[in-house]
Every structure is written in structure tokens, then in C-alpha cells.
Amino acid sequence: MTDRPLGAQISHMLRARGVEVIFGIPGVHNVEMYRGIETAGITHVLARHEQGAGFMADGYARASGKPGVCYLITGPGLCNAMTALGQAYSDSAPVLAISSCLDEADARRGQLHQMRDQRAAAETVCDWSAEARSPEAAYALIDRAFSEFATARPRPKHLQVPIALAGRNAPPAPARPAASGLPQVSHGDLSMAITRILAAKKPLFVFGGGARAGAGAVPDILRQTGAASFVTYAGRGIVPPGTPLFFGSTLARPDSAQVAAEADLVIAIGTELSEVDLWRDHLGHDCPTIRVDIDAEVLAACGAGDMPLLGDAGAFLRAMAVAIPARVEDRAPCWDAAEVDRTRARWRAEIDAERPGILPVADALRAVMPEDAMIYSDMTQFAYAVKEVWDMPRPGHWHHPYGFGTLGYALPAAIGGAVARRGKPTVAILGDYGFQYTVQELGTAVELGLPLPILIWDNAKLGEIEAAMIASQIAPNAVVARNPDFLALARAYGAGAKEPETLSALQQALLAAFDAPGPTVIRMTRALAG
Incomplete structure (x- = not known):
């Protein structure tokens, strides 16, 4: 129990509070946060973008039931993660984002990563956002976050630590306070x-x-x-x-x-x-x-x-x-x-007619999906249709960006979930457009050797938006984009790549991906439905 720079003490405190994994990207402003990670016994997962780090922390939290933690740099690092923090707020995911901040942001202009009010910006997408101006304040705010995760609706919190303060020696954090539970109906x-x-x-x-x-x-x-x-x-x-x-x-x-x-x-x-x-x-x-x-x-x-x-x-x-x-x-x-029963059958027929070609593919996947598989989906027509008809065998095993509704969620969130559930099946389902929002996180999945099937529903367009335009009697425009060769892109990252031509081949590809030494991109199209 010795004095260390505050950044190191925070990592040791988090480990004492049960944190095993932190997602993030180091930078010159938050480098002191990285001094204590390894000695504290925490695994750090290097994201390729701060938004990915935030989504990974979200996916980890949903899979593990424990808070997900991400380390962010001042200014653009925090801003990049705000979409993920907004999603965590909407879907009640316990995420703690800890960022660096400038020591003084009002009297001096032109500093690296400077924002007018970084703390207030984060507060727009978090339950609260606070700045610690002393080691005691940092410890108190971290314990406040963990207490609120356990006793109230879990929503993301943001703590920022001034750069100079993070590098100054500080006493160790106090012992963990006694835990309390959720309120109970009388x-x-x-x-x-x-x-x-x-x-x-x-x-x-x-x-x-x-x-x-x-x-x-x-x-x-x-x-x-x-x-x-x-x-x-x-x-x-x-x-x-x-x-x-x-x-x-x-x-x-x-x-x-x-x-x-x-x-x-x-x-x-x-x-x-x-x-x-x-x-x-x-x-x-x-x-x-x-x-x-x-x-x-x-x-x-x-x-x-x-x-x-x-x-x-x-x-x-x-x-x-x-x-x-x-x-x-x-x-x-x-x-x-x-x-x-008749009502459910009628509704299924409606869904099949609204988004043709999806349900037969979903039925084939469901037939071979392991019962304990955890699925992360993105904003894609495939998920919109399937989440109405796929009755899950277990609760808390299909995660989707419901409220905030951001594209790019599924891949990094599934990475976080797979990290939390090593040895258990995890799946990402996303569309061709949403995949490109966070495709760079494929590098993280390869680096970690995660056996993660990544199912891409490729209709070569923003299909849901095109349908909305037509329904509104608007001539469809800006809904078709040139896609890359997804399989070649996957191989470039070092991932597996499959494009099955039949539903049976799709089932085989999914099962093989669970046993692969790394992630596998599986491209799906309506042609699979025949």
C-alpha cells in the first residue's frame, strides 16, 4: 500500500472493485492511466477507434453483468466515444468512461485536444459527468458510479481527471464501501x-x-x-x-x-x-x-x-x-x-412480406444456433425482421442498439461480449452499411483470436431507408453506395471469410466459425432464400 501516481492508483482501485478488463486507446494526455494497468492485473483491449472502445465496454457489460470500463483521451477521444455512451444510456448499460482533461481550459486557448466544456458535452449522453480535482474526489466518484450501477437503473457515467493530477503521487484508494442492493417492493x-x-x-x-x-x-x-x-x-x-x-x-x-x-x-x-x-x-x-x-x-x-x-x-x-x-x-x-396462435402466424406472414427473403435465412440460423449463444445485432433490416419472430431460449442473450439506434454497434459490442464470455459462442449480425461504420474493429477481434462469426446481410444499399422513401412517395436517392469486397477485406485483416450459397452451407459456415482460431466474416444475401 504505497503512494503511486493517481493514474496508477485508479487502475488498482478498479481492480479492487472487480474490474478485469478495460477497453481503450492510449494517448499523450491519458498515458498516466496506463502506468498501473498491468501491475494491477487488468487486461487492456486496444480498440481501433474510441467509439469502438465504448461499444466494447457496453457489450462487455451486457454479457458479464458487470460494469464495462473504457479509458479515453481528452477532447476528440471522448467525443468519439459519445455515440457509444449515448447508446449505453438508452439501453441501461453500466459503462464507466474515464478520460483525461486539460488542467485549465478557460484562460489558455489553442491547446491540444481543447474543448470549450468537455465535461458538459459528456453529460448530454451520460447519467452524470464529473471532474475530479483531487485523488479523494476521483475515488469518491468511482465508488459513487459503482454504487449507482448496483442500486439504480444502470446508465453510463463519465469521470475526467486533469492531466497533471493523474501524474502526481497519491495515496491508495480507500477500502470498498459496504454494498447495498436495488429497492424492493414492499x-x-x-x-x-x-x-x-x-x-x-x-x-x-x-x-x-x-x-x-x-x-x-x-x-x-x-x-x-x-x-x-x-x-x-x-x-x-x-x-x-x-x-x-x-x-x-x-x-x-x-x-x-x-x-x-x-x-x-x-x-x-x-x-x-x-x-x-x-x-x-x-x-x-x-x-x-x-x-x-x-x-x-x-x-x-x-x-x-x-x-x-x-x-x-x-x-x-x-x-x-x-x-x-x-x-x-x-x-x-x-x-x-x-x-x-393464429395471430402470431398472421404477424409472421406480415413480417415475411414486408422484408422478403430474411425469415428463411433466420430460420436456418436459429436451427443450428447454440442455445447459449449471445447475439449482438446492428441497425439492419435483417435484425428488424428477426427480432419480432426469433423467440430466444434465454433472456439477455440478444443485444441490439434499441433506443439510440446507432449504426456500427454490433461488431465492437460483440467483441466486448466475446471477451466477457471466453469459450462461449458469441455472434455479430449486421448490415453491409453498418459494418463499414466500425469495420476497423475487425483488427481487434483478430488480434484477440476471438472465434466470432460476423454475419453480414448484404443488400448493397440502405434498404430500410429506401423503403421509407418509397412509402413517403420520395424518389429513392442517396441509398446506394459502392461496397468493398467484404471477403477480401476480411482476409486483409487476417480473418476468415465465407460466402455460402445455400442455407445448409450457411449453417455449416456458422458452426465452423465457432471453432475457428479467429473471427469469420460470413456474407449473406437474399439469394440464400432461393
């Missing part, structure tokens, strides 16, 4: 909620990503209450495939509003029911709602007659599954199971 509120649910004739559950920790209790709850259910995109896997009365992740279907209108009670667990969940202003119900969430802002949307419950959705579900059998036996549902 026993009284739990009892009242169960009473209302059991009194409903046609209860409808909507499970969001915030309910993942209670997924094991969901089948029992649905059986006990006779309820129908939806999941949001982020909640896929919470309701197991084949569960009776399960409408899937199809809330974006316009006439799902008619289903919601049939319910006499909606129970929304761990979901905002936001625009990117529904693609309309309202779920469609006119009955009371029980909402369970750890974010008070979400609960503020409740109206008269609704029941907002601030607390951990996972613990709430587990408690329900124990408490309900003590009151009643399983209830016969009032929902029509055959009608649910």
Missing part, C-alpha cells in the same frame, strides 16, 4: 398487486429487459394467473418459446393494440413501453396498469387507477411465484389459445 404492495391480478379475468403481462433476473419465475406465474403475455425486444427469452398464450416480441405490430384492448389488467414489468418498444404512442389498453420498475421516471407515466411499484422487477416476480400458490390453484385462462 410485502404489502406485493400482496395488493397479487390481489388485483387474481381478480382480473384477462390479465396481460408485458415483460421488458428489466425483468430478466426474474425469468425463472415467469412460466409459473403465467400458468398460475392464466395470463397472456408479450415481451419487448430487450425482454426476449424471459417467456420461454412455446409458452401458451405468448404473443412474442410483436408489440410493434399495429394491431397488437387490439390485443391490449382485450385485457382488463396490464402488468408491465421492467419496461418503459417506449416508442422503440411499440412504434406508437400507447400500448392500446384502456384498463388499469400495474407497473414495476426501478426507475421512478418510468413510474411517473402512470395514471389514475394504475398501481406504480418502485422496486426490483426480478425480486418482485420471484416473490409472486411463491406467494400466488398460497392463495389459489392454477387458473383456467379466459384468453383463446388458438386465437393467439
Whole structure:
């Protein structure tokens, strides 16, 4: 326990708080942050762009359940990562970005990497952004970030450390403070909620990503209450495939509003029911709602007659599954199971017609995808179609840039996920245009020797934007770009490259990529569907 430069002390502190991996790019301004990484026993992953480092930290956090950390330089380094931090904020990923900053930015102009207000810029995409002006402040802010990750809705935080301060000797960080947990719904509120649910004739559950920790209790709850259910995109896997009365992740279907209108009670667990969940202003119900969430802002949307419950959705579900059998036996549902099945089949046909050629390819991939595979997708037509019909066998195993909706997410996020899950299957799915946003991170995947299948849906255009223009009666323009030879590009980086011509060959290529010594780019086109 000796004095070291503050930059080194921060790395040692992070290791003591459980951080094993940091993503980033060193520079002259943040070099002191790198003094202590190896001696602290932390692995550093060298990204090719700060945006990639931010996405990797996001992907690592989603895969591991632990905070993802990235080191950034002053000015452009932080700015480059702000897109990734905005995505982490939108999707509730616990990312801690630590950057250098100028010692003084007001009295002097023309300094390297200078911004007018770097801290305020980061605050626009983070939960908070703060500057540490002493070692004690740096330690306190790091512990504040980790405490908030564990006790509230996890969202990115930014800490900046002045260059000179990072190089000055500082005492070690204090011991880790006692941990606390998420807020809990009271026993009284739990009892009242169960009473209302059991009194409903046609209860409808909507499970969001915030309910993942209670997924094991969901089948029992649905059986006990006779309820129908939806999941949001982020909640896929919470309701197991084949569960009776399960409408899937199809809330974006316009006439799902008619289903919601049939319910006499909606129970929304761990979901905002936001625009990117529904693609309309309202779920469609006119009955009371029980909402369970750890974010008070979400609960503020409740109206008269609704029941907002601030607390951990996972613990709430587990408690329900124990408490309900003590009151009643399983209830016969009032929902029509055959009608649910017909509705899902009709919606699948709609999706297939809207984006032809995608679902047969997705079905072939799903048939051979390992059950424990973790999938990261990008903003691409392939993902838009598939996330409505691919029922995941496990929760928290398909990650997508839902809210912020940035291109370029999938590849670096999948790298972060693969680093967190060494030895387990991880997949990236992206479009030809989005791949080019962060293609340089292929070098990182090769460098790390990650057996990562990278599935590129290549329609040689911005297909979704072209469709939107046509729907708006706009002559399509600026939607076709010259693509590189993706397979040659992959080989140039040292990655594998495949272009299967049949669905069977695609399946073989995917399985082979899981056993490869490095990443494999697999190009897919509509021709695969025949």
C-alpha cells in the first residue's frame, strides 16, 4: 500500500472493485492511466477507434453483468466515444468512461485536444459527468458510479481527471464501501398487486429487459394467473418459446393494440413501453396498469387507477411465484389459445412480406444456433425482421442498439461480449452499411483470436431507408453506395471469410466459425432464400 501516481492508483482501485478488463486507446494526455494497468492485473483491449472502445465496454457489460470500463483521451477521444455512451444510456448499460482533461481550459486557448466544456458535452449522453480535482474526489466518484450501477437503473457515467493530477503521487484508494442492493417492493404492495391480478379475468403481462433476473419465475406465474403475455425486444427469452398464450416480441405490430384492448389488467414489468418498444404512442389498453420498475421516471407515466411499484422487477416476480400458490390453484385462462396462435402466424406472414427473403435465412440460423449463444445485432433490416419472430431460449442473450439506434454497434459490442464470455459462442449480425461504420474493429477481434462469426446481410444499399422513401412517395436517392469486397477485406485483416450459397452451407459456415482460431466474416444475401 504505497503512494503511486493517481493514474496508477485508479487502475488498482478498479481492480479492487472487480474490474478485469478495460477497453481503450492510449494517448499523450491519458498515458498516466496506463502506468498501473498491468501491475494491477487488468487486461487492456486496444480498440481501433474510441467509439469502438465504448461499444466494447457496453457489450462487455451486457454479457458479464458487470460494469464495462473504457479509458479515453481528452477532447476528440471522448467525443468519439459519445455515440457509444449515448447508446449505453438508452439501453441501461453500466459503462464507466474515464478520460483525461486539460488542467485549465478557460484562460489558455489553442491547446491540444481543447474543448470549450468537455465535461458538459459528456453529460448530454451520460447519467452524470464529473471532474475530479483531487485523488479523494476521483475515488469518491468511482465508488459513487459503482454504487449507482448496483442500486439504480444502470446508465453510463463519465469521470475526467486533469492531466497533471493523474501524474502526481497519491495515496491508495480507500477500502470498498459496504454494498447495498436495488429497492424492493414492499410485502404489502406485493400482496395488493397479487390481489388485483387474481381478480382480473384477462390479465396481460408485458415483460421488458428489466425483468430478466426474474425469468425463472415467469412460466409459473403465467400458468398460475392464466395470463397472456408479450415481451419487448430487450425482454426476449424471459417467456420461454412455446409458452401458451405468448404473443412474442410483436408489440410493434399495429394491431397488437387490439390485443391490449382485450385485457382488463396490464402488468408491465421492467419496461418503459417506449416508442422503440411499440412504434406508437400507447400500448392500446384502456384498463388499469400495474407497473414495476426501478426507475421512478418510468413510474411517473402512470395514471389514475394504475398501481406504480418502485422496486426490483426480478425480486418482485420471484416473490409472486411463491406467494400466488398460497392463495389459489392454477387458473383456467379466459384468453383463446388458438386465437393467439393464429395471430402470431398472421404477424409472421406480415413480417415475411414486408422484408422478403430474411425469415428463411433466420430460420436456418436459429436451427443450428447454440442455445447459449449471445447475439449482438446492428441497425439492419435483417435484425428488424428477426427480432419480432426469433423467440430466444434465454433472456439477455440478444443485444441490439434499441433506443439510440446507432449504426456500427454490433461488431465492437460483440467483441466486448466475446471477451466477457471466453469459450462461449458469441455472434455479430449486421448490415453491409453498418459494418463499414466500425469495420476497423475487425483488427481487434483478430488480434484477440476471438472465434466470432460476423454475419453480414448484404443488400448493397440502405434498404430500410429506401423503403421509407418509397412509402413517403420520395424518389429513392442517396441509398446506394459502392461496397468493398467484404471477403477480401476480411482476409486483409487476417480473418476468415465465407460466402455460402445455400442455407445448409450457411449453417455449416456458422458452426465452423465457432471453432475457428479467429473471427469469420460470413456474407449473406437474399439469394440464400432461393
